[in-house]
Amino acid sequence: xxxxxxxxxxxxxxxxxxxxxxxxxxxxxxxxxxxxxxxxxxxxxxxxxxxxxxxxxxxxxxxxxxxxxxxxxxxxxxxxxxxxxxxxxxxxxxxxxxxxxxxxxxxxxxxxxxxxxxxxxxxxxxxxxxxxxxxxxxxxxxxxxxxxxxxxxxxxxxxxxxxxxxxxxxxxxxxxxxxxxxxxxxxxxxxxxxxxxxxxxxxxxxxxxxxxxxxxxxxxxxxxxxxxxxxxxxxxxxxxxxxxxxxxxxxxxxxxxxxxxxxxxxxxxxxxxxxxxxxxxxxxxxxxxxxxxxxxxxxxxxxxxxxxxxxxxxxxxxxxxxxxxxxxxxxxxxxxxxxxxxxxxxxxxxxxxxxxxxxxxxxxxxxxxxxxxxx
Numbered sequence: 001x002x003x004x005x006x007x008x009x010x011x012x013x014x015x016x017x018x019x020x021x022x023x024x025x026x027x028x029x030x031x032x033x034x035x036x037x038x039x040x041x042x043x044x045x046x047x048x049x050x051x052x053x054x055x056x057x058x059x060x061x062x063x064x065x066x067x068x069x070x071x072x073x074x075x076x077x078x079x080x081x082x083x084x085x086x087x088x089x090x091x092x093x094x095x096x097x098x099x100x101x102x103x104x105x106x107x108x109x110x111x112x113x114x115x116x117x118x119x120x121x122x123x124x125x126x127x128x129x130x131x132x133x134x135x136x137x138x139x140x141x142x143x144x145x146x147x148x149x150x151x152x153x154x155x156x157x158x159x160x161x162x163x164x165x166x167x168x169x170x171x172x173x174x175x176x177x178x179x180x181x182x183x184x185x186x187x188x189x190x191x192x193x194x195x196x197x198x199x200x201x202x203x204x205x206x207x208x209x210x211x212x213x214x215x216x217x218x219x220x221x222x223x224x225x226x227x228x229x230x231x232x233x234x235x236x237x238x239x240x241x242x243x244x245x246x247x248x249x250x251x252x253x254x255x256x257x258x259x260x261x262x263x264x265x266x267x268x269x270x271x272x273x274x275x276x277x278x279x280x281x282x283x284x285x286x287x288x289x290x291x292x293x294x295x296x297x298x299x300x301x302x303x304x305x306x307x308x309x310x311x312x313x314x315x316x317x318x319x320x321x322x323x324x325x326x327x328x329x330x331x332x333x334x335x336x337x338x339x340x341x342x343x344x345x346x347x348x349x350x351x352x353x354x355x356x357x358x359x360x361x362x363x364x365x366x367x368x369x370x371x372x373x374x375x
Contacts, residue, residue, distance in 0.1 A: 058091020107329025
């Protein structure tokens with residue numbers, strides 16, 4: 001197991017290097033005029049099982065041990081060098097630099113207990129499929145009580161938007177978790193959803209085939225979840241090629257490394273997810289179809305335990321795993337940073353996606369929670 005973990009880590013670090021050369025937009029494109037226009041597009045990214053504790057407080061030293069976090073002395077030293085700091089603000093900015101130096105300054109972050117705020121799931125299950133249904137449908141559904149491959153009976157906001165004038169046929173989703181097609185009920189919704197297999201389904205160029213070959217060479221370490229690098233490759237290529245108006249990306253490594261009690265690799269995957277979000281945003285801002293008229297929403301499907309024993313877990317037996325976080329930035333979103341004295345729920349994300357596009361999801365789905373107040 002240790003040898004396999006080391007091999008996978010080396011492979012994923014290689015992925016990170018390749019991604020850094022492949023997806024950084026041209027410098028000239030980054031500096032172009034991106035002054036606010038009405039929102040035309042929405043990018044949604046979720047980080048599976050990413051704890052609010054790290055989002056708002058950065059690395060937790062108590063988990064950098066062999067017993068609590070599966071961290072060797074050498075790995076501990078490297079993590080401390082990369083993510084350590086004298087304050088929560090320092091540590092979180094090192095762990096999630098894009099979220100805290102860009103999103104929080106230009107938009108809003110929800111769920112910081114130190115500001116008297118919290119964000120919660122309402123489904124009571126506190127695991128993935130119920131969480132993703134709540135995010136995308138806008139309400140908890142007791143019928144969704146497992147991670148089984150069952151088509152979602154609910155019409156998600158993505159499916160609803162996919163039928164709206166001007167947006168129809170311009171909604172797509174990518175995921176590291178292969179249950180994505182069931183969550184979106186693709187047989188009914190007809191949303192392009194890539195959750196396993198080649199990250200580029202219609203490979204035409206040598207680059208496309210090279211990306212797919214690279215993805216196929218990664219070891220199937222987690223079974224139902226692939227590494228986030230192929231998901232990122234696929235999503236970015238799709239953005240550039242197909243120019244969807246709504247793109248959802250479901251990342252998964254943070255949850256997998258947490259379940260594996262590898263706190264050092266959980267931190268590393270969070271940092272890499274933040275880097276991918278930056279690339280996604282900067283790539284969009286380098287394109288005339290997106291520059292200055294795109295909003296970004298970040299969220300997670302569930303929280304986790306808050307002790308050395310149960311930080312790896314979540315679900316009905318871990319009541320504190322209902323506590324989560326979310327963030328939004330884009331035209332029309334006031335730059336309020338970490339919101340104070342505010343209670344929000346996961347169920348508000350769906351209507352917020354629609355609201356940003358000028359659509360009223362609540363009129364179509366009265367059970368959905370109202371959108372977040374962003375002004």
